[in-house]
Amino acid sequence: MIPSRQPKSARRIVALLIVFSAGLISVADGQELRQGPPNGVLINDLAASHPVSAYIDASTLLVAEIDWENLDVDALFASVQKLTGDRPSDAAMVKDLIGKLKAGKAGRIYVLAGLQTLTDRAPLIVIPTPDAATLFASLKDLFGDNVRIAPSGSALLFGTPDQLKRVESLNPVSRSDILSPLHDANRLDHSVVIALPDASRDLLTKLWPAKEPVRFPVKVSPSQAAADIHRLVITVQTPPQPMVRLSLDTVDAEAADRVAETLTAIKQQFDPMLADVTLNREPKRVIVEIDGKTIELAETIASAMRQSAARSERIATMKQLGIAFYNYHDREKHLPPRCFVAADGKPLHSWLVAILPDMDNLAFYRSIRLDLTWDADENERLRTTVPAGFGSQHLPVGHTIIRAPVFPGSLWHGDGPPKRLKDITDPAADTILLIEAPDDASIHWADPTPWVISEDDPMENVFGNRDDARVLLADGSVLLLKRAEMDNQKLKAMLTIAAGD
Numbered sequence: 073m074i075p076s077r078q079p080k081s082a083r084r085i086v087a088l089l090i091v092f093s094a095g096l097i098s099v100a101d102g103q104e105l106r107q108g109p110p111n112g113v114l115i116n117d118l119a120a121s122h123p124v125s126a127y128i129d130a131s132t133l134l135v136a137e138i139d140w141e142n143l144d145v146d147a148l149f150a151s152v153q154k155l156t157g158d159r160p161s162d163a164a165m166v167k168d169l170i171g172k173l174k175a176g177k178a179g180r181i182y183v184l185a186g187l188q189t190l191t192d193r194a195p196l197i198v199i200p201t202p203d204a205a206t207l208f209a210s211l212k213d214l215f216g217d218n219v220r221i222a223p224s225g226s227a228l229l230f231g232t233p234d235q236l237k238r239v240e241s242l243n244p245v246s247r248s249d250i251l252s253p254l255h256d257a258n259r260l261d262h263s264v265v266i267a268l269p270d271a272s273r274d275l276l277t278k279l280w281p282a283k284e285p286v287r288f289p290v291k292v293s294p295s296q297a298a299a300d301i302h303r304l305v306i307t308v309q310t311p312p313q314p315m316v317r318l319s320l321d322t323v324d325a326e327a328a329d330r331v332a333e334t335l336t337a338i339k340q341q342f343d344p345m346l347a348d349v350t351l352n353r354e355p356k357r358v359i360v361e362i363d364g365k366t367i368e369l370a371e372t373i374a375s376a377m378r379q380s381a382a383r384s385e386r387i388a389t390m391k392q393l394g395i396a397f398y399n400y401h402d403r404e405k406h407l408p409p410r411c412f413v414a415a416d417g418k419p420l421h422s423w424l425v426a427i428l429p430d431m432d433n434l435a436f437y438r439s440i441r442l443d444l445t446w447d448a449d450e451n452e453r454l455r456t457t458v459p460a461g462f463g464s465q466h467l468p469v470g471h472t473i474i475r476a477p478v479f480p481g482s483l484w485h486g487d488g489p490p491k492r493l494k495d496i497t498d499p500a501a502d503t504i505l506l507i508e509a510p511d512d513a514s515i516h517w518a519d520p521t522p523w524v525i526s527e528d529d530p531m532e533n534v535f536g537n538r539d540d541a542r543v544l545l546a547d548g549s550v551l552l553l554k555r556a557e558m559d560n561q562k563l564k565a566m567l568t569i570a571a572g573d
Contacts, residue, residue, distance in 0.1 A: 122254060123200040123227065124182045127239060128247045134195075134266050136183040137254050140170055142261040147311035151367075173199070176207025188238070196239070197230035204228060253305045253319075260307035260317055267303045274299075290337045297334070300327035314367045318360040331358045345369055382464070386508065386542065387550050389461030389474070393506060394548035396430035398493075403430075406490040407483065410476060411520030412442060419520035421446045423476055423484075424459070431459060446518035454518050462517050472517040475509040477534070479525040481568035483546075497570040500546035504566045507543050510536030530563045531555070 124135065145166050173181075179200035189195050201207045207228060229236060250267040253259065268276070276298035284292045303321040308314075322328040332353050339346045348366045352359040401407050412421040421442065428437035436457070441450045455470060462472040476484045483491050483505055496503055513536070515521060525533045534541050535555045542552050546569070553563075565571065 122251045123179060124184065124198045125247075125251060126244050127184055127196065127198055127229075127242065128244055128250065129186075129242055130245050130247075130269070131186040131188060132184055132247060132250060133187065133268060133272070134183075134185040134264065135250050135254065136265075137263045138181040138183070139261045140173055140178070140181055143170065143310060144312055145170070151311040151314065172210040173207070176210055177201050177203045178207055188235075192232050192235050194232055194235070196235050199228045199230075200226060201228065202226065249303060253303075259305075260309040260315060262308045262310065264306040264308075265303070266305075270302075273302060289341045290334065292334045292337075296330065299323070300330055314364050316360075316362040316367070318362075320358045320360075322356050322358070325355055328353065328356050328358055335360060385461055390506065390508075390542065390544045390550045391548065392431065392461070393427070393474070394544055394550075396427045397505065398548065399430045400427050401493055404490075406492045409490040410478070410484045410522065414443070417487075418445075420444065422518050422520045424462070424472075424474075424517050425454075428459070433459060446516070446520065451518075455516070459517065464514075467511065467514050468516075470516045470518075471514040473509045473511060473514045474517075475507055475513060475515070475523040477504065477507050477525045477567055478522040479530065479564070479567040480527060481571050482525075483569050484522070491569070495569060496546050498565075498568065498572065501549065502566055503546040503569050504543045505546055507534060508541055509534070510538060512536065525567065527564075529560060530567065531558065531560050534563060 128135070143166075145163055149163050182198040182200075183195045184198065185195040199207070204225060204227065211228070229239060231239070247267070250265050253265045254263060277295045280294035280298055282293050282295050284290065284294070300322050301320050302323055303319075305319040305321070307317045307319075309316075320331055322331055332351065335351055335358060339349055339351065346366065348363055350361045350363075352361070397407060408423045408426040410423055411419045412425065413419055421440075425437070425440065425442075425446070428434070428440075436453075440454055441448065444450050446454055458470055458472075462474060463470065464473065467473070478484045483496070483503075509523060513523060513533070515523070523533075534553075535558075539555050540552050541555075542550060543566075545551055
């Protein structure tokens, strides 16, 4: 199958900023922006002094607080790249948004969610500000005609039309359980508070299994955890000095014992990765602190796992290509051409387009205008779609490093008819068909531009600044060539198909 590359959004930053960005993006996609609080109800407790107390009701389950003034966007995005392997492309957008928030004297950003959020498919965003008109004007410019202003007030609200309509008739209630943690002076820069009412916890207790998932390394009861924990408070300090503090508030001391025992078992199971994670026990609370050293280790492990997975995927793709070449030959009685050409000899599409039917992409192949160039307007889907296994997160959209080497005497050399298997007279196990090229030699997978390998110094083209290069051989096997074990003569012998070497 061929998955489309989805546009990147700020939902990848961190959990808190993800929710916030998703709300902002949904505004740009057709939601409304209103200004001012709803008809408030006086709440004479600590929660009443919070700027979002007027938007909290009995159905609210989550409130997130984002201190945008303490966001180092570059450091944050660099950390995201280490964890995911893909640097978010939204740094400029986020910095621009922060500039507008500053000019509009915005306070911290709040994200509110409840059961109704599942239907709305977006949380309610609240941005307190003493200068709502200025902030609204700047955000209206940012989000275009999808922004609508309401009567003046002390905050801006982002949400769907249905959300904003409900807010107008909202009856706020006292929810110190969900707002009091946001008054804690010891909290970190950004916070998420999840408070489940007894009815919701009772339902989860009945729905969740009593035993741990299959192959989970620690004995834990999800249903018991739902019964034991009534509130979860997560506070985060973002890079360059990251830290995460997780507070699990339990229903009683016995529940805190069970939660602490489970977390201790998990910590021991994943030692040494969690060696620096600290667990602190209070009478009805368990606090977990994850410091920067642990987060850095997690980034390293994530990177290693990602590289291993990518390596396995690339090997599988190369092997699939070997099978596809043989299937193509059985059907067409020759191997794929280096490219499709027009009647006048103009290159139209790469060799990879030719084997799409043999890579389980027949329907997509039939949708391509083969009589037009790969980058023609009529082939827009071709330009914006990547066959599974060919793209990479660190390459431009649509680019691949799987290249057909054009070298004198190679499978892809010359403008004559496509080669046949019987044209490969050198040992198949020593003859290169395809190469994973250096990143700077990547190209859009449908682009027919040839990858010309130097006769004088093929090592430079094939390896670049790398120590190894993976190749597909004519017998269908995949081999990792080591630079230290190769020289120009050996490489030339492997690139040619009928040189008697």
